[in-house]
Amino acid sequence: MGTRQVGNAALPLMNTVIMKGVPILQQLQIEECLLRTSSHNWCIINDGTDKPNIVMGISGKAGELVEITPVLQDKIPVIRRFTGGGTVIVDDGTIFVSFICNKSDVPDVQPYPRPIMSWSSLIYSKVFHGTSADFKLRENDYVFGVRKFGGNAQSITKNRWIHHTSFLWDYKTRNMSYLKVPKRAPEYRLARDHLDFICPMKDYISRSDFINKTIDATKTHFALSSTELPSNFQFTPTSKLLSRVELEAAANNESRG
């Protein structure tokens, strides 16, 4: 992977792609293709997705995580993504930021979940520096105080990893009612329901400032190059939209216990 001299440091190159309103399923499929087939580093920013979608982690069971009856009634898409982690509902108020890196280009970061998480929090510490936000990485979530505003997930391969985040710049409270309180939750959640557990970023930073400051903070680690996405991927991504039949089966399995 190439480097560019910046000051006294030779920083690894990172391709930057900024999108707006791209459907989240398409974003996830692009990311998995880049993780598996590209040898470059990438920063993908998607400023909002086109409509509300529920996105579960790789092992997510819809019956346990989602209120299936209203989801089917209101035709909310449910996606299972290729990375780990929990369930989110995303929409045009969500800002997505993804880092896809060669392990060799971030040699100080051990390619395991916690070190990658800590590294990412250093970037966002810079973003919120100078604002009134009490930003922290708490267990595996980005929080202001005790309220979560960003959900993280990762996939780690032999030589590369992705760390991606859905940031709640804003959200509609009624959409949170599509999600169940998960059985597996961080300790600091203390059994709070969604609306008492999460908070929006909009009270602390504008959308454009957040995106611009994220790009600036990334420049301390990488030499950024604005680019377009490759057009032909020789790879079949695994993130998928669950069908109505699958969702109904999940609901039946859950009710049978």
Add this chain to the structure above:
Amino acid sequence: MALRMWASSTANALKLSTACRPHFSPLARCFSSGVVVVDGLKYANSHEWVKHEGDVATVGITDHAQDHLGEVVFVDLPDVGGSVAKATGFGAVESVKATSDINSPISGEIVEVNSKLSETPGLINSSPYEDGWMIKVKPSSPSELESLMGAKEYTKFCEEEDASH
């Protein structure tokens, strides 16, 4: 017994709870961080182990790997009858927020898959070298084992990797 006691006293010195530590056979050796390596196995630099007995090789991930990954909550394994290739991914584990590829140390045909891991993925944490085994393979090129690390070499590899971060 002596080795097990040594591992325990080392864990105490490191203020680790032995009640929470995985359980290991008497062939286990414990290095300075409290993580365990077992003699008689071969190791890949991607932190998988392989145990070759007769015409079957058993594969899993090491104590170092499970310790760094955290609590394993889901395991994705291939089907019996499939094939694996050396240094190529054959499955994945999910721990907390991450999926991590598992790479096979050897090539061959999968003859058995540990079905217990679907219900109890935590066996990988509690017993990475025994109950947490993942697949059994009929090696197509047994000579591939020669390029893998022994216990002593793998111990040094892990200590150097951890020290550099």
